[in-house]
Amino acid sequence: MSLLNVKDLKTSYGPVNVLAGVSFTVEPGETYALVGESGSGKTTVIRAIAGLAPAQEGSVTFEGREIRGASERELRPLRKDIAMMFQDPVGSLSPRLTIRSLITEPYRIQGMKDRDLDAEAKRLLEMVNLPAHFADRYPYQLSGGQARRVGVARALALEPKLILADEPTAGLDVSVQGELLNLMNDLRERLGLAMVIITHNLNVVRHVADRMGIMYLGRLVEEGTTEAIFKNPRHPYTRCLLSANPEPDPDARLERIALKGEPPSLLRRPKGCEFRERCPFAQEICTQTPQWEVANGHGLRCLAPLS
Amino acid sequence: MTDTLLEIDRLSVDYETARGDLKALRDISFDVRKGEIVGIVGESGCGKSTLISSILRLTAPNTRFRQGEVRFKGQDLLQLPERQMRNLRGADISIVFQDPMQTHNPVLSIGQQMVDIQHRSKASKAEKRARAAKMLGAVGIPDPEARLAQFPHEFSGGMRQRIAIAMALMSEPDLLIADEPTTALDATLEVQIIERLQELQQEFNCAILFISHHLGVIAELCDRVVVMYAGAVVESGDVREIFHDPKHPYTRRLIDCDPGHIKERARVLPTIPGEVPDLANLPGGCIFRDRCDQAMPRCASHVPPLIQLKDGHHAACWLNHKEAAE
Amino acid sequence: MAKSRTELGQIVTGVARDPLGLMGLIIVGTIVFCAIFAYWIVPFDPVGMNIKDRLQGPSWTHLLGTDQLGRDTFSRVIAGGQVALQVALPAVFGAMAIGLTLGMIAGYGPKWLDNLLMLFFDTIRSFPTVMFALAVVALVGPSLQTVVFVVMATSIPTYGRVARTQTLTLRNSEFILAERSMGASMTRILGVHMLPNIVGVLAVLAAMDIPTVIALEAGLSFLGLGVKPPTPSWGALLKDGYSLIRQTPWLVVGGGLPIILATLGFTFLGESLRDVVDPKLRKQR
Numbered sequence: 001m002s003l004l005n006v007k008d009l010k011t012s013y014g015p016v017n018v019l020a021g022v023s024f025t026v027e028p029g030e031t032y033a034l035v036g037e038s039g040s041g042k043t044t045v046i047r048a049i050a051g052l053a054p055a056q057e058g059s060v061t062f063e064g065r066e067i068r069g070a071s072e073r074e075l076r077p078l079r080k081d082i083a084m085m086f087q088d089p090v091g092s093l094s095p096r097l098t099i100r101s102l103i104t105e106p107y108r109i110q111g112m113k114d115r116d117l118d119a120e121a122k123r124l125l126e127m128v129n130l131p132a133h134f135a136d137r138y139p140y141q142l143s144g145g146q147a148r149r150v151g152v153a154r155a156l157a158l159e160p161k162l163i164l165a166d167e168p169t170a171g172l173d174v175s176v177q178g179e180l181l182n183l184m185n186d187l188r189e190r191l192g193l194a195m196v197i198i199t200h201n202l203n204v205v206r207h208v209a210d211r212m213g214i215m216y217l218g219r220l221v222e223e224g225t226t227e228a229i230f231k232n233p234r235h236p237y238t239r240c241l242l243s244a245n246p247e248p249d250p251d252a253r254l255e256r257i258a259l260k261g262e263p264p265s266l267l268r269r270p271k272g273c274e275f276r277e278r279c280p281f282a283q284e285i286c287t288q289t290p291q292w293e294v295a296n297g298h299g300l301r302c303l304a305p306l307s
Numbered sequence: 308m309t310d311t312l313l314e315i316d317r318l319s320v321d322y323e324t325a326r327g328d329l330k331a332l333r334d335i336s337f338d339v340r341k342g343e344i345v346g347i348v349g350e351s352g353c354g355k356s357t358l359i360s361s362i363l364r365l366t367a368p369n370t371r372f373r374q375g376e377v378r379f380k381g382q383d384l385l386q387l388p389e390r391q392m393r394n395l396r397g398a399d400i401s402i403v404f405q406d407p408m409q410t411h412n413p414v415l416s417i418g419q420q421m422v423d424i425q426h427r428s429k430a431s432k433a434e435k436r437a438r439a440a441k442m443l444g445a446v447g448i449p450d451p452e453a454r455l456a457q458f459p460h461e462f463s464g465g466m467r468q469r470i471a472i473a474m475a476l477m478s479e480p481d482l483l484i485a486d487e488p489t490t491a492l493d494a495t496l497e498v499q500i501i502e503r504l505q506e507l508q509q510e511f512n513c514a515i516l517f518i519s520h521h522l523g524v525i526a527e528l529c530d531r532v533v534v535m536y537a538g539a540v541v542e543s544g545d546v547r548e549i550f551h552d553p554k555h556p557y558t559r560r561l562i563d564c565d566p567g568h569i570k571e572r573a574r575v576l577p578t579i580p581g582e583v584p585d586l587a588n589l590p591g592g593c594i595f596r597d598r599c600d601q602a603m604p605r606c607a608s609h610v611p612p613l614i615q616l617k618d619g620h621h622a623a624c625w626l627n628h629k630e631a632a633e
Numbered sequence: 634m635a636k637s638r639t640e641l642g643q644i645v646t647g648v649a650r651d652p653l654g655l656m657g658l659i660i661v662g663t664i665v666f667c668a669i670f671a672y673w674i675v676p677f678d679p680v681g682m683n684i685k686d687r688l689q690g691p692s693w694t695h696l697l698g699t700d701q702l703g704r705d706t707f708s709r710v711i712a713g714g715q716v717a718l719q720v721a722l723p724a725v726f727g728a729m730a731i732g733l734t735l736g737m738i739a740g741y742g743p744k745w746l747d748n749l750l751m752l753f754f755d756t757i758r759s760f761p762t763v764m765f766a767l768a769v770v771a772l773v774g775p776s777l778q779t780v781v782f783v784v785m786a787t788s789i790p791t792y793g794r795v796a797r798t799q800t801l802t803l804r805n806s807e808f809i810l811a812e813r814s815m816g817a818s819m820t821r822i823l824g825v826h827m828l829p830n831i832v833g834v835l836a837v838l839a840a841m842d843i844p845t846v847i848a849l850e851a852g853l854s855f856l857g858l859g860v861k862p863p864t865p866s867w868g869a870l871l872k873d874g875y876s877l878i879r880q881t882p883w884l885v886v887g888g889g890l891p892i893i894l895a896t897l898g899f900t901f902l903g904e905s906l907r908d909v910v911d912p913k914l915r916k917q918r
Contacts, residue, residue, distance in 0.1 A: 084815075240495065
């Protein structure tokens with residue numbers, strides 16, 4: 001049984017359907033990356049899983065239990081097992097609380113007051129390689145990298161089974177980004193966590209994710225192991241994303257596949273293949289609507305796939 | 308050197324704070340030639356924003372210029388009367404900011420804003436409007452005539468940044484300062500913006516000072532690179548020299564850290580442990596010493612000077628001095 | 634608790650560093666000190682009459698002279714300060730507490746509750762304060778409690794609206810989402826995470842509001858709608874002084890000066906407090 005099973009998840013805000021049916025699974029201990037441009041709906045997916053965004057249709061099961069549309073009361077015990085990390089490292093920390101209060105907040109919320117919170121704070125700070133005296137600081141006194149590690153510490157406090165991380169490296173300097181990814185890789189191996197990471201930074205995905213899904217206009221267009229997708233992307237959109245990744249080498253002018261324009265409005269979804277108008281490889285057949293097809297664990301929504 | 312457009316000469320800038328003087332820029336020197344793209348790379352706290360505001364003289368009230376000059380076409384901008392400085396901004400020197408969502412006035416149409424910024428020109432309103440439409444077309448906004456009537460919120464982030472570039476180029480400036488213009492955008496749009504900037508730079512032949520922490524973008528776009536760390540220039544030179552043969556440990560390790568460099572899945576990614584030193588309480592010697600894996604006794608006591616190693620390639624590190632190695 | 638103490642300490646030092654703030658602090662401190670220790674400071678009984686010493690000018694015995702009943706004006710000014718604060722502090726803090734609670738509920742709760750509370754706020758705001766005061770006084774008669782009630786009721790919407798706007802802005806911030814993702818209850822989110830970020834703004838508003846309330850109390854007393862005589866009040870002093878201005882100017886001075894000083898003091902303090910508390914400015918310090 002998969003740890004997390006998202007099936008045909010749909011979300012609309014009025015006439016705007018942000019998620020038009022998203023399905024994927026995450027196994028225990030696995031890291032799954034959701035990749036896409038802004039507006040692709042990736043943030044909505046993880047917020048809907050955590051019950052922070054509405055999802056009108058579809059299902060989300062965690063360890064076999066349906067959690068879509070569950071009430072706050074029903075979700076509370078599950079909050080121990082699913083932790084979230086948000087985009088803004090400093091902004092996701094309550095500004096008037098000390099780091100000690102912030103990282104022990106999960107214990108207080110879950111009513112585990114009998115624990116020695118000072119000791120827990122110390123243990124968690126140590127786990128994310130921050131000095132113990134940071135417990136007395138406030139969020140605004142931290143750098144982005146330090147605040148991010150506080151976020152990791154808080155997410156790990158209750159030893160969750162799944163972490164949902166929204167752009168975990170956003171706003172971090174390159175020299176610090178590696179530290180965070182190493183930390184997350186290390187903790188994942190030690191604690192056997194599963195993770196869903198959403199990002200538009202493909203360089204990050206390559207080093208942390210086991211499998212990845214590419215989202216476009218609230219749908220998955222390709223899914224597979226990270227290795228397979230980096231080596232042999234089948235969907236033109238994936239290919240474009242991969243080639244739009246400037247390399248730190250002035251001589252590596254890779255054959256870039258120019259992506260035309262910007263994602264269309266969700267209010268006017270294109271007919272047929274929704275990527276057709278921007279696709280450099282579009283063909284006659286693409287005026288028809290492509291279906292999601294899976295072969296050898298590799299999912300694809302394209303009528304004219306690349307080989 | 309008649310083709311030098313902007314010369315930053317031994318510029319030092321402090322911020323007066325309650326904790327004492329914050330030495331935001333120390334002894335910065337580099338130049339930008341006509342029609343070239345110079346990239347400034349550095350991480351948070353390296354002094355990029357202070358540098359830009361110093362060039363434009365849009366500094367906070369507690370800023371103190373301690374020494375040095377900012378010469379633009381031979382004229383020291385720090386000595387210029389405010390009125391002349393105002394005539395320079397937006398005309399000879401333009402800027403594109405990081406956040407495209409906040410650069411436009413939300414209650415005026417794009418067309419109105421683009422006409423307004425031509426206030427120095429004596430052309431008729433219709434001519435100004437036509438020029439605005441032409442510029443929008445030049446930055447790749449489809450159907451520019453019709454879109455002039457629209458308001459900023461009707462455009463996406465990527466479009467707004469392109470409009471910002473169009474507006475910055477309206478006056479045909481000699482120097483365009485681009486302050487992390489692609490940081491807030493997706494990788495796909497980032498690439499579109501870079502390519503557009505390259506084309507426009509050819510067309511208008513203006514120099515660009517491109518500030519970014521994204522090494523891939525710098526490598527792709529720039530002719531020359533200035534690497535800054537904790538308020539000082541640690542290395543500068545031709546883009547190939549910098550990326551293929553870095554002469555400062557910080558530059559070398561910064562490039563190593565970029566995950567775009569590492570093709571195979573890595574269990575452990577390289578990092579630069581440690582923190583940027585406190586600018587209000589700088590340690591003696593080399594500023595990078597505490598994080599450097601090649602530090603020598605000399606680095607603790609003497610500040611390494613920025614010296615020329617090859618034609619145009621400068622670095623500030625004792626490793627490049629023969630006598631220090633012994 | 635140690636946390637809030639150091640934070641309060643930071644705010645006080647911040648205010649004291651600003652010259653205007655320091656001045657505000659000194660004036661307000663003096664007024665509060667005089668109000669608390671009024672009983673020991675006053676040289677004469679503020680309501681004790683002494684007909685043969687009536688309508689005197691300033692002298693060493695009567696620093697600000699006496700009124701038509703021979704009461705010592707200086708003593709009445711000091712005691713009037715006590716009355717002013719007895720009205721202003723409970724009214725302002727009561728209004729702030731109620732406004733804060735209602736505003737946060739409006740901002741965080743369901744849409745229908747928000748609409749209902751906003752309607753309530755707008756209804757109250759549409760009454761002119763003085764008219765409302767006249768109506769209430771006509772119903773229950775003038776007293777200190779009536780003034781407190783009127784002032785409190787009419788200021789609730791101001792605090793409520795500010796608290797609501799602040800709550801709406803904070804509601805979608807990532808740290809509140811983070812709390813929700815951990816399963817924090819609504820009371821915890823409002824009490825532990827939102828309140829500390831809103832209360833600063835409202836405290837500034839309250840400090841600026843106190844002089845308005847003092848002036849309002851004086852105005853109501855001046856009209857004879859405030860505290861009942863012979864209770865000393867700055868407004869009542871002004872009223873007496875106004876009718877006796879041909880005989881002696883000192884009553885007007887005695888009633889007017891403290892109102893001006895209190896207004897200035899609380900305004901300086903409030904403005905300085907705003908600069909210190911404002912989180913955007915704070916980060917740069």
